[in-house]
Amino acid sequence: MAGKIGLNVTQICLAEECSEDEIVEELLKLNEDPRVHGVYLHLPQASLTSRVLDTLKPEKDIDGITDLNVGRLARGDLSKGFLSPTASAVLDLLVKHDAPLEGKNALLVGGEGPVALALQCLIEKSGMVAVKINWSSTSLQRQLMQADAVVLLGTGNMDIPSTWFRPGTVSLCFLSLSSLSSNSLNIVLSLSFITLLSWFLLFVDQNVVHSCCRWIQEKQYRPWLLRSLKLQPLTPVPSDIEISRAQIPKPVNQLAEEVGLLPEELEAYGRNKAKVRLSLLDRLHTQPDGKYVLVAGITPTPLGEGKSTVTIGLVQALSAHLKLNSFACLRQPSQGPTFGVKGGAAGGGYAQVIPMEEFNLHLTGDIHAITAANNLVAAAIDARMLHEATQSDKALFNRLVPSVNGVRRFSPIQISRLRRLGFNKTDPASLTPQEVSTFVRLDLDPSTITWQRVVDTNDRFLRKITVGQASTEKGQIRETGFDIAVASEIMAILALADSLEDMRNRLARMVVGTSRAGQPVTTEDLGVSGALTVLMKDAIKPTLMQTLEGTPVFVHAGPFANIAHGNSSVLADKLALKLVGRDGFVVTEAGFGADIGMEKFFNIKCRASGLRPNVVVLVATVRALKMHGGGPNVRKHTTNLSLVAGGCHSNLRKQIQIAHLFGVPVVVALNVFKTDTQAEIEHVCQIAKECGASDAVPCHHWAQGGRGSLELAQAVNEAANRPGNFQFLYDIEMPIAEKIRTIAQKVYGADDIELSPTAKDKIDYYNQQGYGLLPICMAKTHLSLSHMPDKKGAPTGFVLPIRDVRASIGAGFIYPLVGTMSTMPGLPTRPCFYDIDLDPVTEEITGLF
Numbered sequence: 001m002a003g004k005i006g007l008n009v010t011q012i013c014l015a016e017e018c019s020e021d022e023i024v025e026e027l028l029k030l031n032e033d034p035r036v037h038g039v040y041l042h043l044p045q046a047s048l049t050s051r052v053l054d055t056l057k058p059e060k061d062i063d064g065i066t067d068l069n070v071g072r073l074a075r076g077d078l079s080k081g082f083l084s085p086t087a088s089a090v091l092d093l094l095v096k097h098d099a100p101l102e103g104k105n106a107l108l109v110g111g112e113g114p115v116a117l118a119l120q121c122l123i124e125k126s127g128m129v130a131v132k133i134n135w136s137s138t139s140l141q142r143q144l145m146q147a148d149a150v151v152l153l154g155t156g157n158m159d160i161p162s163t164w165f166r167p168g169t170v171s172l173c174f175l176s177l178s179s180l181s182s183n184s185l186n187i188v189l190s191l192s193f194i195t196l197l198s199w200f201l202l203f204v205d206q207n208v209v210h211s212c213c214r215w216i217q218e219k220q221y222r223p224w225l226l227r228s229l230k231l232q233p234l235t236p237v238p239s240d241i242e243i244s245r246a247q248i249p250k251p252v253n254q255l256a257e258e259v260g261l262l263p264e265e266l267e268a269y270g271r272n273k274a275k276v277r278l279s280l281l282d283r284l285h286t287q288p289d290g291k292y293v294l295v296a297g298i299t300p301t302p303l304g305e306g307k308s309t310v311t312i313g314l315v316q317a318l319s320a321h322l323k324l325n326s327f328a329c330l331r332q333p334s335q336g337p338t339f340g341v342k343g344g345a346a347g348g349g350y351a352q353v354i355p356m357e358e359f360n361l362h363l364t365g366d367i368h369a370i371t372a373a374n375n376l377v378a379a380a381i382d383a384r385m386l387h388e389a390t391q392s393d394k395a396l397f398n399r400l401v402p403s404v405n406g407v408r409r410f411s412p413i414q415i416s417r418l419r420r421l422g423f424n425k426t427d428p429a430s431l432t433p434q435e436v437s438t439f440v441r442l443d444l445d446p447s448t449i450t451w452q453r454v455v456d457t458n459d460r461f462l463r464k465i466t467v468g469q470a471s472t473e474k475g476q477i478r479e480t481g482f483d484i485a486v487a488s489e490i491m492a493i494l495a496l497a498d499s500l501e502d503m504r505n506r507l508a509r510m511v512v513g514t515s516r517a518g519q520p521v522t523t524e525d526l527g528v529s530g531a532l533t534v535l536m537k538d539a540i541k542p543t544l545m546q547t548l549e550g551t552p553v554f555v556h557a558g559p560f561a562n563i564a565h566g567n568s569s570v571l572a573d574k575l576a577l578k579l580v581g582r583d584g585f586v587v588t589e590a591g592f593g594a595d596i597g598m599e600k601f602f603n604i605k606c607r608a609s610g611l612r613p614n615v616v617v618l619v620a621t622v623r624a625l626k627m628h629g630g631g632p633n634v635r636k637h638t639t640n641l642s643l644v645a646g647g648c649h650s651n652l653r654k655q656i657q658i659a660h661l662f663g664v665p666v667v668v669a670l671n672v673f674k675t676d677t678q679a680e681i682e683h684v685c686q687i688a689k690e691c692g693a694s695d696a697v698p699c700h701h702w703a704q705g706g707r708g709s710l711e712l713a714q715a716v717n718e719a720a721n722r723p724g725n726f727q728f729l730y731d732i733e734m735p736i737a738e739k740i741r742t743i744a745q746k747v748y749g750a751d752d753i754e755l756s757p758t759a760k761d762k763i764d765y766y767n768q769q770g771y772g773l774l775p776i777c778m779a780k781t782h783l784s785l786s787h788m789p790d791k792k793g794a795p796t797g798f799v800l801p802i803r804d805v806r807a808s809i810g811a812g813f814i815y816p817l818v819g820t821m822s823t824m825p826g827l828p829t830r831p832c833f834y835d836i837d838l839d840p841v842t843e844e845i846t847g848l849f
Helices: 020-032 050-055 067-075 085-095 114-125 140-146 182-186 193-218 240-246 252-258 279-283 307-321 335-339 356-360 366-390 393-400 412-420 433-440 489-496 500-509 529-536 570-580 594-609 622-628 641-661 678-690 701-720 736-748 757-768
Strands: 105-109 129-133 149-152 171-174 266-268 274-276 291-297 326-330 351-354 453-455 465-467 478-480 482-484 511-514 520-522 543-547 552-555 585-589 615-620 666-671 695-699 752-755 799-808 813-818
Touching: 020 050, 050 067, 067 114, 085 114, 085 149, 085 193, 105 114, 105 140, 114 129, 129 140, 240 351, 240 356, 252 266, 252 274, 252 543, 279 570, 291 307, 291 594, 291 641, 291 701, 307 326, 307 351, 307 543, 307 552, 307 585, 307 615, 307 666, 307 701, 326 570, 351 356, 351 543, 351 701, 366 393, 366 453, 366 489, 366 511, 366 529, 393 433, 412 433, 412 529, 489 500, 489 529, 489 594, 500 529, 552 570, 570 585, 570 594, 585 701, 594 615, 594 641, 594 736, 615 622, 615 641, 615 701, 622 641, 622 678, 641 666, 641 678, 641 736, 666 678, 666 701, 678 695, 695 701, 736 752, 736 757, 736 799, 752 757, 757 799
Parallel strands: 105 129, 105 149, 149 171, 291 585, 291 615, 326 552, 326 585, 453 482, 615 666, 666 695, 752 799
Antiparallel strands: 266 274, 274 543, 465 478, 511 520, 543 552, 799 813
């Protein structure tokens, strides 16, 4: 019967003496198998224990015997569960009998457990009165004489004489004919075993089809059922950690269900956060994307101007107050700034990601995975150089391709290297001595190695180190250094990859240095790229968290914008754009000022993702505008409209113009501080509009949560619905030097660029290697539009010095180093860690912000 309607049936035969644990283990496998849409338990009654029934997923229980399915039937909710095929078959046969059922008495003889209970419920819901009786009851004869319908469940231990049935009024459905005397068949409705079995199997198959249809329906896009968390803002505003701790977040699995994620797409990390599987993209591949919003900023003060806070306040306003689906996509903060000078990146005040302690510290371990992967490459480089320097070709070959049980075999990654070398051989014995030498020797030139170790701490004394000084390293001494972990090329790859396969390919393409013959040496050549993918397999999945008002947030990747591309991941954005739906919003943030993070978002991230933003939110503060208008970096507040105007007409105007270079409308969000005056606020908003912003609004999310950003949300909604005209700043086919010059002149305001001899040589080399078509990722100070941190406003008349040019081939960009830019920050005199502590009794963290 199953074959006729296209169902695949698999019979799993367990041993007769199998234990409860064995049954449960088998059920757990079937629960997680997406190919299985229904499970029927043909087990002895003694094996149908509560534990077994509780293990089976109700949505796969086509026998309708789990507690949840029987409970749904008893409650009258038949929309989700399954009815017992046995009970359904019995009732259907009774309904098909000539006499109407309404008001009649049905007697259920024998039978225990969920099937009997389901049958009793169904009979009662049909309008009959159901009475249940045991085979051994002394009143069995009397009850049979009074019944209008009789259902025999099980065989019992006795024959039933025909005289016990009331002639002409009894409709009998027999689940086992052996319990009935042959004489009784003359006066009852008799059904053959084949008829009953066919009817039963029909309802089993029907349940499987229903299960499959529900499974297909579940794979479709689900409208959001988001439940917002209420805020009760206090005055004065408490510390960030006090606010975060006062709000109880929703369980992450509940949040996931509210935004349309399936249980199998979630990997929980405790109660408050979870990884989201990339299979979501396949499930919703036909779903149209929502609107794409980028939050950038003017050139900041050293303390930052609150882009993360604005991002969170905006999505809280959109989702919790305007009831528009919205997702925030944020970068994971590095522990460098968290324990350094800037603090965490969870937002602030009443616009935060919670729990902020989890967000700002280890989260789900992605940065640790990057650190492990990066340093594995560094270890592989030094180990390979040592072994090549101290072993012959034959010894190297014998160790790289060891004999196992007398047979040598190349590993898959070694076969890939052979093919890149042009050797179409798979038998190690077939290589000539010259081919063996070429295969085993990478011959790395130590002076060309660009790969450094990383650590997620601001540690200035690791900027330059010497390795290989122990006697065991046999004189393989060289200078190298450490970068901060988020500056690793692996972090950039994590943020730009659009699938696990893409990440694997990018990791394999990473160039760590050059051979003495001038050829690039990759991680694939080192044989380590597969291991890197293994280390990064969980890190590629975005982490789901929530804001103070219960709106969803993806936290993923965390590259700095001054020394990397400074944006959260492509994958997080793509997942979120599918989940919010056509009319929803995804709000993502670019690091530091628009001249750095936004420019890289457009020219690098948008090229990689194929996504196009609808609107840019440009964050400004009165204190930063005063600094750009001629005031000091940070000072005690005094009202000064002329300084504010100076900052608006210089830096704010320039950043708006940069966004317009890409054809994207701009909404200016003035992040209001409690010291700002109404006159200053109005002055900024007025000038911003005069400078070309579509709108400019004050934002009070820090003190009020989403309600304080309603005006911004409305302005963004309006701007995002206008037609856009997005364009890249430069043609990717332009020469490397010209792409650098275009960014310097059009974005930074420089007159020209000055390439050092080293930079010129590197550009020539990259052109020879075919890297000339990569986009540019400038490594430049974030404290000025120029390369000079103390030059505020919108400097002009300067030449941008390019001291070096490096390539992140795996990530897919060329990065020029501007001025004295360092890839390892240092700690200030008084770092944030002075205030961070833990209560050993309550285990509560203090001092994080």
